[in-house]
Amino acid sequence: MYVCICNALKCSQFREAAASGAQDVTSAFKACGAKPRCGRCFEDAASVIEQAMPTLAALPAAVPAE
Numbered sequence: 825m826y827v828c829i830c831n832a833l834k835c836s837q838f839r840e841a842a843a844s845g846a847q848d849v850t851s852a853f854k855a856c857g858a859k860p861r862c863g864r865c866f867e868d869a870a871s872v873i874e875q876a877m878p879t880l881a882a883l884p885a886a887v888p889a890e
């Protein structure tokens with residue numbers, strides 16, 4: 825499904841950007857090689873990014889110091 829009509833960016837592209845470290849709409853656009861235009865997609869894009877970001881629970885546990 826398209827999230828950003830101006831740049832023809834799909835949900836999957838925003839999810840991939842988030843998985844690659846994008847934490848907000850601006851950095852996701854940059855990761856997709858696109859520039860924000862009208863702004864109508866920002867709320868939906870932010871929602872997709874938030875849902876796709878790796879959670880702290882998914883990070884490996886700290887290694888105990890010796």
Ligand code: FES
Pocket residue numbers: 827828829830831859860861862863864865866
């Ligand atoms: S719909 Fe995304 S910038 Fe216009």
